[in-house]
Amino acid sequence: MAPPTHAKQWTVEGQNGFDSLKLNDKAPLPQLGDKDVLVKIHAASLNYRDLIIPKGKYPFPIKDNVVPGSDGAGVVEAVGKHVTRFKPGDKVVTLFNQGHIAGSLTPASLGTGLGGAVDGTLREYAAFDEHGLVHVPQNLNFAEAATLSCAGLTAWNALYGLESRALKPGDTVLTQGTGGVSMFALQFAKAAGATVISTTSSADKAELLKKYGADHVINYKENPNWGEEAKKLTPGGLGVTHIVEVGGPTSMAQSLKAVKIDGVISIIGFLGGFSKDQPSFLECLNNICTVRGVLVGSRLQFEEMNRAIEANDIHPIVDEKVFDLDHLKDAYEYMWDQRHFGKLTIKVA
Template sequence: MSLPTSQKQWLIQGTGQGFDSLVYQDAPIPKLGADDVLVQFQGASLNFRDLLIPQGKYIFPLQLPIVAGSDGAGTVLAVGSNVTEWAAGDRVLPLFNQGHQKGAIDTAAAGTGLGGCVDGTLRRYGVFGRTGVVRMPANLDFVEAATLGCAALTAWNAFYGLKKLAKGETVLVLGTGGVALFGLQVSNVVFQFAKAAGATVIATTSSAEKADVLKKLGADHVINYREDPNWGETARKLTPNGEGVDHIIEIGGEGTMTQSLNAIKMEGIISVIGVISGTPPKDNIIEALSRLCTVRGVYVGSRELFEEMVQAIEKHDLHPVLDEKRFTLETAKEAYEYMWAQKHFGKIGIKIE
């Protein structure tokens, strides 16, 4: 079989012109090495980080110009001569941090993120190392599966990367306020994982309308933080014997950490998985000592965690919530603008043909 030699792709040229920095171009397909796999992409999705990068607002290192896109899914088209674990026709997902195979992430692995330091997924074909892809869940289609690499794996890492979420525990999810639709993308994933584990879910929001959405997504309790400025204590009172929340998913921003510390249980974990307001928290984290809790930043997850998550998604037949509007590779720039305008509900899917 003759392999393709050229393709279409979206390149981030720089960060000075916003989404105009995205250029749709013809490009050669990278050469397939002996330890590589060639993947034909059939789905992709957008994350908040994808929007921040071309605008120069991303806080982690970049290697521009770079092919855009953090999440994708596709089929193995060919494998290198040394590759035995993959074969043509296998359905796979690329690992976001290509160098993060297992255990804790290090500086080197943190510099291998797709769409930032390594060419990403908004293209027709990609070449990855043999350990740079994982098996795609059998119960999902390509666009559904293309939503898992960043948001879903980050949530899974928050629950299982340090201290495993257990049945009967309580999860508190933040960050569905002024930028609710970005937060809700994460919340949906978190809710599904938490409910599958048999946990109770508490969520915060800023309006009755958003509270209804959160309840439909699976929240057991919803607290309106605008009406209840001491929502951390309220969340604590909703837990067994008022001892506090076991896991907190912190995606808020300035001012939320104080309430998270008020809500957390002794030996509980606060996972900071993003600051969707764009403003870093200013609260004094030394209070973690008096609360006897762990506050950890989570940067997606390892290949090992990804494989565990895929198994759980199949076992519980979990499906991500996708926005009803679909985009193609050719219209991917419109997807960026659509998401930035907060017109979406759920993850934004991009079909690649």
């Protein structure tokens, strides 16, 4: 059956908070270029960046009236005449930076982020260059697959992106909280045979972290010096090999206290906000560690991650509450109020 000529899509019009999200019931379907793939989106998932874009707090360039959403999974409906990687009926998931195929980011590929620099996934149909998609892992449904594009790949890059320091069995990994990236990092680390120390702010979430495999859980509200505590929990008290730093400036001082000599701190967010008291670059020298910024990852890394997901039958942790496309603003509010656990998904098709 041929796709319709019009479909639903959301756009971000202005920076007035979630009221800037506008639904168009009759948006024309995108034109298909020779190397493009038309995808019927079945599911999408939300990230923190999606919430701050309509609030005007996103620190990177944004296209006017952009279609939001970076993460989406669906079925190929049609392909351009020069497409070789996909055929109609294939199940696919989006790459965040559409131009980041392998190796390091470049200034050009940095400007290809879905839902910010280019139109994203919160719509019924979307066209993508064939190089900006990967096949859905065979063990996942659409909602699970739709969580991989940002949170999954960011966690994978944090643990494996620095090849000389890639995660190995016996390493210790520190994760923070119960957001998407942290939960993926917990799952990937356990599958690799690592020990995981997790931090959280509540007893309920501590139990959930243990359920998903955390070896040790520290309540950072009860123990503000959680970095020193984490270090004590490592073999010989030598420190943590990999720290997945999602808090940013407000938690960095404790991460530096926890890290092992030659350990890696991967900064992937600033959920904790900003602080004038954040550590200086000298602290990296004092602790003899590597601190790196991570912006999602490449298609090559995505394909590596998907092979590991299939081999270990890893299933992303998805919040039990699912919103439909019409109620997107409610989903944004639900996530902004931090009522979710794991990844929050949107049913599109």
